[in-house]
Amino acid sequence: MEFHVPKRKLIEVALPLEKINQQSAREKSIRHGHPSTMHLWWARRPLATARAVLFAQLVDDPSENAPEYRDEAERREERDVDAYVERRIISERERLFDLIERMVDWDNLGDEELFDQVRAEIMRSTDNNPPAILDPFAGGGTIPLEAQRLGLEAHASDLNPVAVLINKALIEIPPKFAGRDPVFPDAVGQRNSWPKASGLAEDVRRYGSWMRDEADKRIGHLYPKATLTDGSTATVIAWIWARTVTCPNPACGISMPLVRSWWLGKKKGKEAYVVPSVRDGKVAFTIGHDPSAAPIKDSDGTVGRAGATCISCGTGVSLEYVRLQSREIGLGAQLMAVVADGPSSRIYLPPTDEHIAAADLPMPQSLPQGALPEKALSFRVQAYGMVAWVDLFTNRQLAALTTFSDLVVEVREKVFRDAAVASRIEGERLERGGADVAAYADAVATYLGMSVSKFAARNNVMCGWESGMDRLRGSFQRQAIPMTWDYAEAMPLTGTGGSFSAVISSEAEVLDAFFHQGTEIGIATQQDAATRTYSNAVVSTDPPYYDNIGYSDLSDFFYVWLRRSLKDLYPDLLSTLLVPKAEELVANPHRHGGKDAAREFFEDGFEDVFRLARLGVQNDFPATVYYAFKQAETDSNGVASTGWETLLASMIQAGWMITATWPSRSEMASRMIASGTNALASSIVLALRPRPEDAPIIDRRTLLSDLRSSLPESLRVLQQGSIAPVDLAQAAIGPGMAIFSRHSKILEPNGQKMGVRDALRAINAILDEVLSEQEGDFDRETRWCVAWFESHGFEVSSFGEAETLANAKNASISGLARSGVLSTGGGKVKLFEPAELPEDYDPRADDHLSLWEVVLHMAKALDDKGLDAAGLILARAEGRGLDMTAAHELAYRLYAISEKRGLTKPGILFNALGSSWPEVRSAANSAESAQPVDVADQLDFDSLTEG
């Protein structure tokens, strides 16, 4: 029984994936004004991907308009109605692709006309009544923010209060105060108007600056200036410390420094490093600049994975000893160097008594409470005696953090007083839905409280000094709490990297870049995805993935500071001492009593969430789910991963059909292929539809025949959309899975239920079949070359074998040799690689033209000279009557073979050619010599075989 699936959405048919992925990769290097810089969160999805996915999830695939195009064709009295309809569908898809390609470009985010167009397109496909979007695992807020940018009501929930606050800051607060003037005294007159969130941004900037100045008055004396050799003074940027432990050698017993690297600055001509010496049982440090005496890799530092070495007596010290000492008496710390801000570069100075004394202060009072988890994913510091969150800071850092946290409370009162000058309505607090004076004060304080939390990430003992860049390295480069031996303590009160001012300015930049006009609806709440309701919204979400990231444990680092400054503003959200953990959907073996139990907890919870979501679902739109891929789990074919299969099976089991699977990457495909054979995506976006309760049962044979009849068309559409060849196999799983999962059961001949693993195998096998069937469109020389390439790549092999194959394919080796695609000699045959082909190939002068030759030359030309050169070959070959759609298909086939044979270089070339086909084609259209040739001049492939 066939059943009707409501209007197919673009995401279920085609996507301009390559462009989306390119922009997602590019986004990684954007720092200023990127919403992710508002507060740290782990493993965020790229905004560009989320934007494109949401759009394609709501907008109809143009094939839904076929009846309309058919009427149109009849009105126009088109002779071939089907061909007209097909052309219209393709051109309409191209129009939508163009819109997506423009809207994913970071540079176009301010283009209001473009986004009006985008929103209008969504309106058209949703009867002017677009659904609300719900992300129940909202994390860093990427999906809800992008939903809101597309004009959709956005609902974000997360179990984690830190994530909820981030979402409030991104989608809930800005629309409330959009278009308002700043309230800081005299700020309003600085500009004529304060559109979007610029007024709020200005207040964050100004009150943030006030906090900094106040902090300077209270703790400025803790940060003495540096005295340079000429007697002048300079601001300090950072203090570099070494941890110390007592040398276990009784004859030595010095306080030995534990240092990973002595290097301070590696820039050429400005080299600087720490030079230790021991006198009277004490270690002293000076600064060296002579590159010839600098530390070398093998002897740099005193501590590594294998243990430490005493710089005085040379005793080797095990890390076990260091851990024991750390836990029993604690590690010491010794100042190694002071980094001052010189006129043109960093100046590295040896420690002085003044600087040592300035850092020597008692632990401040009223610190946040909270113990580190005894054990957690990627936490290393507990073994070294750090048991409370405050142990991750020096006393001076704690002094700065408590001062700034206190100032958040004070600044809220100040904002309140200033705002009351402009308006008399006090109104409700922000958390109670207010939007007046009290709520505004809460809003500004929220951003400033988040700034203090973000500031903590650059002011703790996990921060290091990057000698290659002469700058501080913030913590959380990875999702971990690692042990750092030598650490850098930033100067918090001036304008450099680790300072409060730097944090405030990046925070304000995010607000400045916001699109909010005040009409958007955004709601961020704390909810467990496994118990919340799912009605009245379409889901787009990125769930946690097994044990990839221990969000709740990690986020306690921030939570304790957020709670200290914002508890009164968010009494419910910040009520618990630490982030709630029990319901967190993470396979944490420490929490769930071992690896197996943790995996079971995660998989059961995952299925529960999808079962619950299935209950509240609307059938008009697919849901979208991001699946985080772990490269390590893939097998040698790059397809099977137990996690992937298990989660697909869970979703199907929970009552969903899978209608699309798009590989999404934030690395360039070519870079990934080049860096090894592993070109897998970093995540996969799935589209899901609820499976009807009465979905039919079929047998394996029917499934295979359904796959065989529908996959070729799906594949053709994917290729038309120029999905990168590297992504084809993964993207083709979607249409295959759609057929598998729309049945309640597939029965094997032995009566057993077919599993996902078998379905994936069957889909891959049929994909191979379909790709080989496309060879039917190739000329016989090309068919021979493909078959040879499949068995031998570009290797040399025997002439006899080549002849046998040529007989089977009705081709001739001598003809192939004359056409310039291979070399023969000494009883051997070898296909030419693109690099071995001659330059300046011109199909017009080729009397042995084949698709193979044209495609290889195009790949070479694209790589060597770019689009125009490849386009010229395309135009000229087409002028000779060659079927260039088949040429495009050949590029996919050659990529697939290269990948299977592990041929990295040609793989990159064929992938680039397949995915940039539309650009090559438009270059061909404008190629000057693309004149049509006489029909009489066109090629007859059969006449070529004689050679």
Ligand SMILES: C[S@@+](CC[C@H](N)C(=O)[O-])C[C@H]1O[C@@H](n2cnc3c(N)ncnc32)[C@H](O)[C@@H]1O
């Ligand atoms: C992969 S992250 C989402 C990242 C987000 N898409 C972004 O771009 O920043 C998954 C999120 O699920 C949250 N989470 C884990 N268990 C949860 C639960 N039971 N209910 C709700 N959220 C949960 C985590 O706190 C985390 O923020």
